[in-house]
Amino acid sequence: MSSIDGKETGNFGQPVSEKIKSDLLTLNMGPQHPATHGVLRVEIKTDSEIVAEAIPHLGYLHRCFEKHAENLDYRGIVPFTDRMDYLGAMAMEWGYCLTVEKMLGTEIPRRAQYIRTICAELQRIASHFVYAGTYGIDLGAFSLFLYLMEEREKILRLFEEMSGARMLYNYIWLGGVWNDITDDQLKRISKFVDELQENMKTYHSLFGENKILIERLANVGVITEETAYQYGATGPVLRGSGIKWDLRKDRPYGIYDELDFDVCVGEGLKGTVGDCWDRYHVRIKEVDESIKIIRQCLDGIEEGPIMGKVPKVLKVPEGEIYMRTECPRGELGYHLVSDGGKTPYRLKVKSSCFTHVSMLPDLAPGQMVADLVATIGSIDIVLGEVDR
């Protein structure tokens, strides 16, 4: 269980008698560790309670998505994209469909655009709720999980009604969406967001304003602006470090350029800019912004077709494209290379979680083991997307 790496000086640089050897203890955190949210294995070397080194080992959930994609027709890939980030499946589908539609030059009907935006933002709320709920469990605050799962359940019920599945939808198709949304469902979404906005204050006071949790999260796992750029951090992790960058605002796709919302950034309200609390706060504020977007979509949604003109036998013109979208966890990019055939020549996925995991060896040294759990939770990884 332990490895012996005899060091000549103490691990903190203090003078140590040459006879006393301070050994590092190797601990395997994962693959079946509840705090790693999946099957991430982090090999950590600890000196008593302080982490000296952390090495992530990936690949336990590798399902060869990119190889499968080379053998499937363009429509058949959509259900596979769901299975990458299973907590943000709508956003994954949308990113893929946008990529192929841009190559085909398809025009998407306005109604489908609105439905897609509503779905993606509801999915963002659901995903952030899973993050905040399970993060609470990691840190020993169980009650928030129960509240947030109840709210998430309402979203999943709605998605189930619309698409027939609770988590892996295959709802956004090339050219539009699979099924139309009814007026009754729109009314229920409107009622849901009204109630949620009231409840968000309670949830935030329950978790974010809790003295114990602030002590646990403030000044822990600080990602500086320089580190965030160096490791290519995106999404809430980047914005938590105080960098105002959101693809929905800076490189708008879909109908985001017509919508009015703010980009939330970490401000270091409880400690340093870029600590775990900031990343939590950015996500909670993003839920409010998502509610704002959904309200505008519900006001603006138009009657009309939900499917654009897509040929039955789908062949993408020769060429390549790199298209990025803003997913709940960060930027999702698809690099599609087509040789003019019915299947992609190459489909490469840029996963935000993958780059976030690569940050761990830099963040971990010097932290307590319990703080490392808080750090891993705060970057909010889904191993399905990391390993693909």
Next chain:
Amino acid sequence: MLNEIANFLSSQVSNSNAAAHEAEVGSGHVLVAPESLYACCKALKESDEFDMNVLEVVSGVDYSDRIEVNYMIASFTKGSELILKVKLPKESADAVPEVDSVVSIWKSANFLERECYDMNGVRFRNHPDPRRILTPDDWEGYPLRKDYKTQKEWHGMEIDPEHKVNSADHNFFKKVVEEMQGDEKKVAYSWKGEE
């Protein structure tokens, strides 16, 4: 934009042979010579004009005679993005071409280049930790090569044994496709699509 970058690279790095390739559909790219890749990346990162501060992804594409490595780099301060491409010739089918690592410029390249090595079989010179990342360390072959064949067994474990493959489903769909031979429109399930 692409032409500006190509001109900038040609002026900064003497042997880069940078050429801009605009695309009619999709995104264009800038092609540089493999031996000048490190210098080009460094110039783009350090220039005040472009300030490419983020490496988003390294994507390898396998062709019969070469491997193309695409570096998607972006600037979050200027709001721009770029595909920087190198073409590495492949002498034989199982050759492993080499290119300089850019880990010392962007730290995110560490995992991304490891993935490219694991999946496409491109060796990155001066990489601090050149191991496989998604497959086991002693795996054979590079899965995203076009001529890849899965190995028969790994540590005594049979890979894809016959009795574990769901052949009933496989055969059913094979039969469906055969019955509809010659009519692709029936096979594609897009009954909602237009002609």
